[in-house]
Amino acid sequence: MARNEYKQRIADELLRIELQSAGAVLIEGAKWCGKTRTAEKAARSAVYMQDQDQADNYMQMAETMPSLLLEGETPHLIDEWQVAPNLWDAVRFSVDKRGGMGHFILTGSAVPPDAEEEKNPKLKRRHTGTGRIARLRMRPMSLWESGESNGKVSLRNLFEGDGTQGATSELSIPDIARLVCRGGWPEATFLADSPSRRIAHNYVKAIVEEDIHRVDGIERNPARVMQLLKSLSRNVSSVALQQTIIDDMCANDCTASDKTVADYLNALRKIFVIEDTPAWTPALRSKTAVRTAVKRQFSDPSIPAAVLGTNPNGLLRDIITFGFLFESMCCRDLRVYAQVMDGQVSHFRDRYGLEVDLVVSLPDGRWGGIEVKLGSGRIDEAAQNLLKVAARVDEARMGKPSFLMVLTGTKFAFRRPDGVYVVPLGCLKP
Numbered sequence: 001m002a003r004n005e006y007k008q009r010i011a012d013e014l015l016r017i018e019l020q021s022a023g024a025v026l027i028e029g030a031k032w033c034g035k036t037r038t039a040e041k042a043a044r045s046a047v048y049m050q051d052q053d054q055a056d057n058y059m060q061m062a063e064t065m066p067s068l069l070l071e072g073e074t075p076h077l078i079d080e081w082q083v084a085p086n087l088w089d090a091v092r093f094s095v096d097k098r099g100g101m102g103h104f105i106l107t108g109s110a111v112p113p114d115a116e117e118e119k120n121p122k123l124k125r126r127h128t129g130t131g132r133i134a135r136l137r138m139r140p141m142s143l144w145e146s147g148e149s150n151g152k153v154s155l156r157n158l159f160e161g162d163g164t165q166g167a168t169s170e171l172s173i174p175d176i177a178r179l180v181c182r183g184g185w186p187e188a189t190f191l192a193d194s195p196s197r198r199i200a201h202n203y204v205k206a207i208v209e210e211d212i213h214r215v216d217g218i219e220r221n222p223a224r225v226m227q228l229l230k231s232l233s234r235n236v237s238s239v240a241l242q243q244t245i246i247d248d249m250c251a252n253d254c255t256a257s258d259k260t261v262a263d264y265l266n267a268l269r270k271i272f273v274i275e276d277t278p279a280w281t282p283a284l285r286s287k288t289a290v291r292t293a294v295k296r297q298f299s300d301p302s303i304p305a306a307v308l309g310t311n312p313n314g315l316l317r318d319i320i321t322f323g324f325l326f327e328s329m330c331c332r333d334l335r336v337y338a339q340v341m342d343g344q345v346s347h348f349r350d351r352y353g354l355e356v357d358l359v360v361s362l363p364d365g366r367w368g369g370i371e372v373k374l375g376s377g378r379i380d381e382a383a384q385n386l387l388k389v390a391a392r393v394d395e396a397r398m399g400k401p402s403f404l405m406v407l408t409g410t411k412f413a414f415r416r417p418d419g420v421y422v423v424p425l426g427c428l429k430p
Contacts (some may be wrong), residue, residue, distance in 0.1 A: 005190060009343070010293050010336055010430060013139050015105070018099045019075055021094030022134035024104035026081075029138035029270040030299045031211065032203060034186040035107040038138065045072030048079045059084060060324055066090035075102045081106040083305065090135075090178050095132045106133070106362065110215045111270040139275075140300040142333040144429040147189070148179055151429030153413050158403040159366055165411040168230075169426030176425070177312035178407045183302025184332065191264045197311065200302035201216050207273055215270045220263075220416030226307075227252055228264050232296055233304035237327040239293045239349060255260065275299050277331060280346035280359040282367075283397040291349040302329035319374070325371040327357060330407050330425055334358060334370070337430040348389060354391050358407075368403040375409065382406045383420040 011027070015038060018025040027035045047069050049058055060082035061068045070076060070090060081087045087208050141147035151166035171179075181197050184190050188196040198201065210227045232249040242261060249256040267275045276294035298304055305315070305325055315322040335345050343362045344359035348369070349355035358370040369389060386404040393401070407415040413423045 002373065004103070006037060006041070007145060007147065007186065008142070008187065009034060009038050009138075009141070010340060011136065012041060014136055015039070015042050016132045018136055019102035019105070021101060021103055022132065023098070024091050024106060024133045025136055026106040026108060026133055027136045027138050028108045028272065030140065031206070032185050032187070033138055033140045033272075034242075035109065035138050037075050039077050039079065039107050040106045043075050043077035046077035046079060047072070049083045050080045050380065062087055067094065070094050070104070075105050075113050076103065076365040077105045077107070080109065082108045083112055087311060092132045099112075106402065109271065110211070112332040131381060137339070139188055139332060139336055140302075141189065142184060142336040143179065143329075144333070145268075145336070146177075146184060148427050149333075149428055151427070153421075153423050153427045154429055155334070155360070155381045156341060156430060158405065159341070159370060163403060163415055163421050164413040164423060164427070167424075168423035168426045169411050169413070169428035171409070171424065172350040173274075173400070173409055174312060174316065176326060176329075177315040178209060179296075180301045180315060180322070180329055181305045181310070181312050183280065183300045183305075185300070185302070186286060186407070188302075193312075197302070197306075200306040202298075204303060204306045207268075207271070211271050211273075212264070213269050215267050218267075220267065224249075224260075227256070228261065228268075229303075229307045232298070233307040235296045236301075237297065237306045237331070239291070239347075240295060240296050248361075268368060272299055273303065276336075277358070278344075278346045279360065280348045280356075282348070284350075284392050285360065291351065293349075295347045297328060297331055300332055301325045322388060322424065323374045324373075326374045326409055326425075330370075333358060333425065334360060334407075337428065338362075340430040350392075354389060354392070356386060365400045366400055368405060369401055372406045372407050373409075378405050379408065379410075379422055384416060386420055387418060 003106060007424055017027060027039055029035055058069060066087055067090060078087060095103055096237055144151050148171060150170060153164045169174050185198050185199045190408045208222045212220055212225055228251045231245045246256050246258060246261050275297055277297050279292045331345060338345055338360045340361055343360050347357060347361050348359055356369045357372045359367055361367040369386050371386055373379055373382050383406055389403050392405060405423055408422060410424050413427045414423050
């Protein structure tokens with residue numbers, strides 16, 4: 001992607017808002033998801049901590065006089081700040097001293113290395129930054145941002161009771177298979193099909209060989225990392241307990257222990273590779289127990305597709321895997337869209353197996369239930385399932401759902417006679 005090419009991101013407006021309400025903003029998320037480009041659009045000066053020509057000089061400055069790295073016209077960008085964690089306190093102190101809003105933008109593709117902080121007290125962060133440094137989570141591009149969704153159905157409008165009056169998606173099932181494998185990596189959206197898929201493959205290679213070690217300086221077995229990624233990919237969009245992951249890995253590596261797998265999972269979270277979907281625990285009419293296990297998920301569907309070694313043609317021949325990866329893409333997009341309203345994406349499952357794939361809930365208590373179906377064959381079943389769950393929720397405490405929706409890979413958006421919306425992912429926007 002040429003440096004002068006830029007597709008507008010939902011995070012652009014979110015960053016503008018955060019800069020008006022905080023002295024500094026931290027943009028965090030997976031590598032290659034576009035954090036730096038988005039930050040550059042808002043910044044008026046910048047320091048790139050991983051600039052090889054200046055890296056040694058910058059690190060010495062960070063250890064001896066970090067305030068030198070904070071000089072520049074505001075908003076001042078410090079890219080990949082986590083390589084010198086003590087910059088956090090320097091930024092916080094500078095914000096306190098200057099007063100006002102919008103002084104700094106920090107970007108980071110990993111949580112700071114705790115092990116290195118313990119070895120060197122100078123690197124240790126002493127303050128959370130609460131009230132001074134706002135956090136903005138950035139994810140790979142949604143289909144609306146990359147231009148594949150026509151945006152004729154708005155998630156916000158669904159919450160406000162103004163649903164679709166009919167819309168048509170231009171995406172075919174083969175198109176969706178291609179987009180799952182390409183992913184939402186900004187540079188990939190400018191490339192032809194085969195080269196665009198290499199970005200996800202190279203991303204997985206970087207995770208295994210470099211990134212998972214750099215996050216905290218701890219050497220991890222690359223083969224074991226790959227086995228873990230394969231197990232997570234086989235269980236994507238499903239409720240798989242950690243022991244299930246261990247048992248799956250033990251088919252090839254019987255030395256995988258609960259402690260080791262937990263450590264590896266935590267490292268993957270720190271570099272924003274995995275982002276599990278938490279359980280939604282509403283008040284119910286009955287005393288039915290609600291399951292609280294997370295649903296296994298990645299930050300982008302192209303990651304498990306690359307780990308599994310599949311491609312668009314492979315997905316079209318394996319419709320079950322395709323369905324799980326399609327749900328992963330739906331989850332990614334809904335997280336991006338819900339973020340505009342400070343919403344959260346979760347899933348629901350009770351002890352009897354009644355479940356809803358995804359639930360979007362807002363801070364004011366409004367919620368919407370979503371079932372994901374790649375094709376049209378099970379839309380009726382999905383709609384009935386949504387209505388059953390809605391009937392079990394205690395309306396006096398939780399309120400009626402703002403909407404119930406079957407999110408699909410089909411062509412047409414419409415409202416069913418029972419009130420359930422059918423919406424193609426290729427029509428959805430914030």
